[in-house]
Amino acid sequence: MKIVVTVKQVPDPNSSLALEADNTLSREKEVVLDPGDECGVEEALQLKEAHGGEVVLVSMGPERAKDAIRKGLSMGADRGILITDPQLAGADALLTARALAAAIKAEAPDLVICSTESYDGSTGMVPPMLAELLGLPQLTFAKKVEMNGASIKVHRQTADGYQVLEAATPALITVTAGIAEPRYASLKGIMAARSKEIKQVGFGDLGIERGEPAETIQGVTDAVARKAGVVIEFDGTAVDRIIAVLAEAKVV
Amino acid sequence: MAKVWVYAELNEGKLVPATLELMTRARELGDVEAIALGAGAKAAAEALGKHGAKVVHVNEDAAFDDYLAEPATDALASLHEQGPPDLVLFGFTTDSREVAGRFAARLGVGLISNAADLEAKDGGFVAKVPYFGGAKLASMKANSKPAIVLIRPKSFEASESGGTADVKELSVSIDAGSKRAHIVERVVEASEKVKLEEAKVVISGGRGMGGPDNFPLLEDLANALGGAVGASRAVVDAGWVPYSMQVGQTGKSVRPGVYIAVGISGAMQHTVGMKASKVIIAINKDAEAPIMKMADLGVVGDALKIVPALTAAVKAKKG
Numbered sequence: 001m002k003i004v005v006t007v008k009q010v011p012d013p014n015s016s017l018a019l020e021a022d023n024t025l026s027r028e029k030e031v032v033l034d035p036g037d038e039c040g041v042e043e044a045l046q047l048k049e050a051h052g053g054e055v056v057l058v059s060m061g062p063e064r065a066k067d068a069i070r071k072g073l074s075m076g077a078d079r080g081i082l083i084t085d086p087q088l089a090g091a092d093a094l095l096t097a098r099a100l101a102a103a104i105k106a107e108a109p110d111l112v113i114c115s116t117e118s119y120d121g122s123t124g125m126v127p128p129m130l131a132e133l134l135g136l137p138q139l140t141f142a143k144k145v146e147m148n149g150a151s152i153k154v155h156r157q158t159a160d161g162y163q164v165l166e167a168a169t170p171a172l173i174t175v176t177a178g179i180a181e182p183r184y185a186s187l188k189g190i191m192a193a194r195s196k197e198i199k200q201v202g203f204g205d206l207g208i209e210r211g212e213p214a215e216t217i218q219g220v221t222d223a224v225a226r227k228a229g230v231v232i233e234f235d236g237t238a239v240d241r242i243i244a245v246l247a248e249a250k251v252v
Numbered sequence: 253m254a255k256v257w258v259y260a261e262l263n264e265g266k267l268v269p270a271t272l273e274l275m276t277r278a279r280e281l282g283d284v285e286a287i288a289l290g291a292g293a294k295a296a297a298e299a300l301g302k303h304g305a306k307v308v309h310v311n312e313d314a315a316f317d318d319y320l321a322e323p324a325t326d327a328l329a330s331l332h333e334q335g336p337p338d339l340v341l342f343g344f345t346t347d348s349r350e351v352a353g354r355f356a357a358r359l360g361v362g363l364i365s366n367a368a369d370l371e372a373k374d375g376g377f378v379a380k381v382p383y384f385g386g387a388k389l390a391s392m393k394a395n396s397k398p399a400i401v402l403i404r405p406k407s408f409e410a411s412e413s414g415g416t417a418d419v420k421e422l423s424v425s426i427d428a429g430s431k432r433a434h435i436v437e438r439v440v441e442a443s444e445k446v447k448l449e450e451a452k453v454v455i456s457g458g459r460g461m462g463g464p465d466n467f468p469l470l471e472d473l474a475n476a477l478g479g480a481v482g483a484s485r486a487v488v489d490a491g492w493v494p495y496s497m498q499v500g501q502t503g504k505s506v507r508p509g510v511y512i513a514v515g516i517s518g519a520m521q522h523t524v525g526m527k528a529s530k531v532i533i534a535i536n537k538d539a540e541a542p543i544m545k546m547a548d549l550g551v552v553g554d555a556l557k558i559v560p561a562l563t564a565a566v567k568a569k570k571g
Binding site: 013017019025035061092093094095097116117119122123124125126127128129130131132133137138139141143147155157158159160161162163164165166167168171176177178183211212213214215216217218219220221222223225226228229230231232233234238239240241242243245247248249250251252 | 320321324325346347349350351352353354356357358360361362363364365366378379382383384386387388389390391392393394395396432433434435436437438439440441452453477478479488489491494495496501502509510519520521527530531532533539545546547548549550551552553554557558561562565566569570
C-alpha cells in the first residue's frame with residue numbers, strides 16, 4: 001500500500017505571531033512541521049506497520065520546508081517530495097491543491113492523508129479541493145481509521161459524536177490531531193533520514209495552470225479592538241468582583 | 253439584481269443556524285436562491301422563504317444524507333450548468349466547507365473562506381476576512397465567477413423578512429461514482445444540556461486547568477450559571493475533552509453575554525471564536541497572558557482555587 005501524507009511547514013504555534021509593516025504575517029519566526037501533520041505522518045506509519053507499503057511525504061513551500069519533510073522522514077516515512085518555486089509563492093487554496101494534486105497523481109497512491117486543517121491558515125479548504133482534483137472520495141475529520149483490504153473505514157468526528165464512513169480505496173482522508181500520538185524520532189531515525197530522498201519539483205514540472213488568484217486584497221484595517229479591562233490578583237475580594245461583573249451582565 | 257445562491261445545510265433534516273444567519277446578508281446582495289438537499293429539504297423551504305429566499309431548489313434523494321460531499325457537489329454543479337449565479341454563499345462549517353471546496357475545484361475557481369462580512373462593491377463582492385486572531389481585517393475582492401464565499405457562523409443575526417419561496421424540484425442525476433464515502437452509522441456520544449453556541453454564559457478551559465480531571469470544576473460553575481463549557485484547541489488536541497467543545501477559528505464561534513476563559517492564554521486561534529462576547533472574564537496564573545489584554549476583568553491566580561470559590565459564591569447569590 002502506498003500512502004501519501006501532505007505536510008506543511010508553519011510558524012511554531014508555541015511562539016507568538018508577529019506582523020510585518022505591510023500587515024503580512026512575519027515569516028521570520030521559528031518554523032516547524034505542522035503539529036497536525038505530525039499526527040497524519042504517525043497514522044500513516046501505523047498503517048504501514050500493520051499492512052506494509054511505503055509512506056511518501058509531499059509538501060509545498062520555500063526550500064527550507066525541506067526541514068519539515070526531514071522531520072517526517074526521521075519519524076520513519078520513506079521519502080519526500082517538495083514542490084518549490086517562486087511562482088507558487090502566495091498560492092491560494094486552489095493553486096495549492098492543483099500543485100499538490102499534480103505531484104500526488106504521479107505517485108498513484110492508495111491513500112492520501114491530510115490533516116483537517118493547518119495550524120497557521122486553519123481554513124481546511126485544501127483537502128476537499130485536493131480530493132476533487134484527484135477524483136477521490138473524501139473521508140474527513142477521522143479520529144480512527146481501519147483498513148481492510150481495498151476498503152477503508154473511518155470514524156468521523158461530529159458535534160455530538162461520530163459517523164462511521166466506508167469507502168473503497170484509493171481515497172483521501174483528513175485526520176484530527178487526536179488520531180494518534182506522534183512518535184519521537186529516534187537517533188537512528190534522524191540519522192537514516194539524512195540519506196532519504198527529497199525530490200524537488202518546480203512549477204514547470206507540474207503541468208498545471210496558474211489560474212487567477214481567488215481574491216485581490218484591497219486593504220487591511222484594524223478590527224474594533226476590545227479595550228483591556230481591569231486585572232486583579234486573586235485575593236479576598238476577587239470573587240466578589242467577578243460576581244459584580246456577572247450581576248451587571250444579569251447572569252446572576 | 254445579482255443572482256445569489258445560498259447552500260442550505262441540513263443536519264438530520266434540520267437547517268443549521270449558520271444558513272439562516274447568512275440569509276440576512278444574502279438577501280441584501282441580490283435575489284436569493286437557496287439549495288436544500290436531502291431529508292427535510294422541502295420542509296426547510298418554508299423557513300428559507302421567510303428569511304428571504306425567492307426560490308428554493310430542493311431534492312430529497314437519500315444519497316445526500318448517505319454519502320459525504322460528492323452528491324451535493326454534483327447537484328450544485330448541475331444547477332450551475334443550467335445557469336451560473338454571481339455569488340455562492342456557504343456557512344463556514346465542517347460539512348459546508350467540504351462541499352464548497354469540491355464545488356470550487358470542480359468549477360476551477362477560487363474561493364474566499366472564513367469571511368466575517370460581505371458587501372457588494374466595485375462591481376463585485378468584497379469580503380472582510382479576519383486574520384491575526386481577528387485583530388486585523390483584510391478586505392478581499394472576489395475575482396472568480398461565480399464568487400464563492402464561506403461566511404463564519406455568528407457573523408449575522410438570523411431574522412425573518414417575510415415571504416414565501418417558490419419551491420422547485422432540482423433534477424440531478426447522482427452518478428454512481430459519487431456514492432463513495434458512505435455514512436454507514438451515526439453515533440451520538442454526548443447530548444449537550446445547553447448548546448455552546450446558544451448559551452448565555454460560556455466557561456472555557458485551557459491547559460491551565462491542569463488536566464481533564466479538573467474539567468468537572470467548570471461543569472459545576474456552568475451548571476450554577478446555566479451556561480455551557482467550552483475548551484481551547486490545545487486541550488482538545490491533547491484529548492482532554494471532545495472536539496465538540498472547541499471554541500475558536502475552526503471550532504465553534506460563540507458570542508455569549510459572558511465568556512469566562514479559565515487557564516486559556518488567548519492564542520489567536522481561540523480568540524477569533526470568542527472575541528465578540530459581550531463581557532469577557534479571564535482567570536489565569538499569568539498576568540501577561542494575551543487573554544488579559546482583552547478581558548473586561550482579569551483575575552490572576554490558581555484556576556483550581558478560583559473556580560470552586562466562584563461556583564460557591566454564585567450558588568450563594570442565587571440562593
